[in-house]
Amino acid sequence: MRKKVYVSVYDYTGLTDYLNVLSDKFNYDIFSSGSTLEYLNKNGLNAEDISELGIADGFYARTFLEDFIRKNFDMVIINFRPVDDIAEKTDDIKAFIETVNLLDFSILRAAAKVFENTIVVTEKSEFYNTINVNSYDKQKLSLKAFQYLSDYDEAIAEKIAVYSGEDERKLLNLTKLYELKYGSNPYQRAAFYKCENMADYRVLNEKELSYNDILNLNTALKLISEFYDVNAAAIVKHNLPCGVALGRSLFDAYTKAFDCDPFATFSGTIAFSQAVNFEVAKQLSSMSVKVVVAPYYEDDALKHLIQNSDLKIVRIYTELKNFKKFITEEIISTPLGTLVQEPNKSELDKDLFKVVTKTKPTAEQLEDAIFAWKVVKYARTNAVVVAKDFKTTAIAQGHTNNVTAIENAMDIACENSKDAILATDEAIITGECVNAAAQGRISLIIQPGGSVRDKEVIAAADKFGIAMVVTGIRNLSF
Template sequence: MPNLAPVTRALLSVSDKTGLVELGQALVRHGVELLSTGGTAKTLRDAGLNVKDVSEVTGFPEMMDGRVKTLHPVVHGGLLALRDNTEHRAAMDEHGIGPIDLVVVNLYPFEETVAKGADYDTTIENIDIGGPAMIRSAAKNHGFVNVVVDVEDYAAVIAQLDANGGQTEYAFRQGLAQTAYARTAAYDTAVSTWMAAQVEGTPRRVSVSGTLAQTLRYGENPHQSAAFYTDGSTRAGIATAKQHQGKELSYNNINDTDAAFELVSEFGADAPACAIIKHANPCGVATGETLRDAYTRAFQCDQTSAFGGIIALNQTLDAATAEEITSIFTEVVIAPDATPEAMEIFANKKNLRLLTTGGLADASAAGQTIRQVAGGYLVQDKDTGRVSMDDLKVVTKKQPSEQEMKDLMFAWTVAKHVKSNAIIYVKDGATVGVGAGQMSRVDSTRIAARKAEDMAQELGLAAPLTQGSVVASDAFFPFADGLITAAEAGATAIIQPGGSMRDDDVIAAADEAGLAMVFTGMRHFRH
């Protein structure tokens, strides 16, 4: 197999015309014959380039609304023939098959069609058949053939031809082939994922795909390599955010920033809200009269943990909030937008990353979470579950007050984003204690209360803010001990799913402690 292989003939058929003319001009400069189809041929001709239609080569016109044009032995023979195989060369001569040394294809915009919400028939028509077939043929024969599926590779192709007198190197063709197979795999994944949503039942086979967005310095720890891949979604979030300043995001930064933005997006944009995340768990969440007020109240939940944390805001970052944030070390701030004044303030903190998303994440959008385990994957629907006031069932003698009910709903929203076992104390629209990730629910209850005690001492308060608070538990209390601990910390109302065999005992303990308690009928485990 040769290292250098000449490019004498190229077939170009692209839906994205970006950079097409420049590539065509470079190929012609190296004496390459151009074959093309439809709109691609027209674009090249309009630029003054000589192009031969594929139909001239195959002897068959494009037919069936363009469904059949490149699916022909003259095309695929030209791609698959081994140039150093005597029998292959004889077959090419016998059947008038000329070699095709370069294929440039970007596929019908299936993913974009789905994203636009097109109807079923339109979506089906945007499934490319000939393109993937040519890509796979060319990629298989990368010993001799170049295959290009990404516009960003055009410059590299031109550089190869310029450096090697119209030829390309084997390692280069091999790299193009890998990218090509990944592209067709991603394309088929998009099609199969869409089809799975159109039919009933659990698919027998699933696949996932992604496009490299960033090679990371390392993973969770320095000895682990890592990268960030995007799935093509246009939903506002970490993958679509614009970074304005600061160091490159790390693996942990991306993971925590995603958690923060998903949480703050739950509250919409009507009232200012802030979420502070540390190690993927909230250490402070609050609403406020202003964005600065929301941040300050979130920060007061656990100032120690907030140091070096991730801050997510649900409204445009303003100068007053930026000034407050820069009073301590913060890794990342993410918000829908930022004023020029806020950006100027942040500019003095060179290591602080500022990301803007252009909007909030759609908290109700359907999706899936995928987690790898030994030998396979766990796939589940994204937790978009919500409860309304009408869904709540008061199970105690005492009824929650109007303010308690508001705080219970706030606490329940936060609970969905805290690692199990999760306990959240809330007062007046702000978390005042968070217990996360403990093996025992009562331990989470104690830890959250202890954090509130520590903050009361630090802030010089007469009593912890858990006095007069409400508590959310992401799952039912299996015993009354956790609820009793919350009452001892000063909680006056509880929200939990219910459903334990000991619900009656827990309800009785709540009544004895003078607590109000509501059941949601829904839990929010987050492992």
């Protein structure tokens, strides 16, 4: 006895080959409708119109669809045209709704309900997994179908809200990829989910990234993407930047970044802007580094790094210059409600600087100022970065005021603060901050400005002959 499969899809990838296998080797008759029927017959599948089974357009609304699917189909293959693709074609809500295939939506839902009798397929990746399935496999396919329907329903609702000018709902489409060993601490359960807009990356030595690894990688990649077109290295630990530098070579950049906080390299995450060569790999192997990420690894470098059984080697395939485009929203869930904000994509142009002091910065100082400003954007508020020659010499962060933050930065930098640049993530609030910077012989301060004590702060800078640049851009990070 021959079986029956109903097919109605938007994505034809791999479809004809799979249906040929079903027809020739597993005795399936193929039924379809609309554009899918036309496509299949053009490609020699000899598909029949579903109307041959006594269905007309109004049938779906008048008949108990579950019984019809159970009696007539052993398999249903359905996927829909993406909602975003439909919305791009029209600004009219009626035209949008009419384009949505609600008939096949009903068939898919009914098939998912009768999964004991009917295999339901929504993804091309499941094609060849459905040839020999048991009851548990059918149940998992049914779950995927209901999740697919739910996601599609939510996407439709979101678009209709936009059309109606009432975009008040926030819909998250997350697919669980796997359980993590634990969260921030061993007693916290955690899982990793796939979202709609993910960068392309891979762990080359097949090790599992932990919860903390993923957080560190995210910060490291955001930071290194600021310097995608030069040799740059960034070290991150506990989701905090610990050392960043540019160099004539990648090795030079790494050694300069390492000098900022040598202890942070141990069990730290290191990101590189360019291909890792053997020289860099050899240096990394001598340190207890936990994770390394780069756009590419030269063959001899990768072979050397893989020998380190404790190291996780990540390759980022997404171009670094595009990495921040994947950061669409930042979401924090609290018992008081859920916060949603746009990511910090602030940019700085040295032509827009406002020099507010009598002492004017040199071109070299301004270049270092831009570098320091880009780094402090990713440090934890209140944050201060001290830098010179495209190298951080101190990163002080997590302070409750910028007086203690600057004092801490001076202590970390020691003699390396002489003639260096100091960048803050928020406005300097008192002349005491400038006094602390002067003790470290800072040559230029770059800060947002806008404090009620700006005049006092500028006067203090003039007193010590320190150049000061105001950006008007605050970069708080919590």
